[in-house]
Amino acid sequence: MKKQTINQKIEIHASAEKVWQVMWNNDSYKKWAAAFMPGSHYVGDLKPGGRIQFLDPSNNGMESDVESVTKNQEVTFRHLFELEAGNAGKTLGDMREKFELVEKDDVTTLFVSSDMPEEYFEEMNTATTSALQIIKEMSEQ
Template structure:
């Protein structure tokens, strides 16, 4: 499986703490993750080595581990395998997704890096841009 990486950044007029809350509060996550698929949500523990399931309304998605986490600064997920109706599907190898926040004078730069199979790249690249814009709008409200 050939992987391609999305790399995007956005400047947000809010503290890193506020941006982090929008990223990972379960209700707020649903608002921006809808850019990928309406009804997207996650289950699990956002803690070092925690298991997370990123899911759509039909329980399709992927299961991941939290590879590294520094609250309000950075989180990296190692995507393990796809989920199909909640059951383990195709293995995802070394796919990783990282969110990094860098705050300077009350302005936070959010960096997103996400590896994925080549066939999903264009669709996910567009959805990621939309998601980052929603995160920005929620944080700046």
Template sequence: METLEYTIEIDATSEKVWTALWDETSYRQWTSAFTKGSFYLGTWEEESMMKFLDPENNGMFSRVLKNDPNKEMVFLHLGEIFDGVEVPQDWGDATETYLLEETEEGTKLIARIKTSEEFKEFFEDKFPQALQNVKNLSENQL
């Protein structure tokens, strides 16, 4: 496992950034950097299961490990979904963490991903644009 980290400064409150990240409509917008038409099924409650899907019903399923509103969200990725069918994977501690830290200028958003080598290039390519999308939503649309 390798830990990748991406950070962006956002001129908005942590509440606005949080809403941009997890509101159903804005989630679809910022995650389009990964796959057009991305959406989720489930609730953000701790220990609940979430499905992160594309329009063809492919994606991944995860457990919400931590939900501290306006501060921290952590998922543990458990497996992939192919055509709607969950396929568990032995990814160990493949987590995705979003940290929001209030600053004098607004909010610093830190995304930390523990991933296997097979996904590193994808994240390196897509995450900077995804965080730019969150910034634009937080500063301009909410």
């Protein structure tokens, strides 16, 4: 499976703690993740060694391991396989996604690096831009 990597960043006038909360609080996550698919949500433990399922309303999505997490700083997921109606589907191989927050002078820069199958790159790159803008707007309120 050929993969491509999205690399984006956005500057947010808020603390890293506030941005983190917007990103990973269940209610606010649903708002920015809607840029990828309305009704998106996650279930699982956001802790090192935890397992997360990123799902749409039909329980399609992907299952991932939490490789590392440092609250208010970074989280890295290793995407394992696609989910179809909650059941394991196609293996995703060596796909990783990392969110990193760097705070300086009351501005937090959010960096996103996300591997994905080549056929989803354009759509997901555009959705990532939208999601980052929503995170920015929510964090700056």
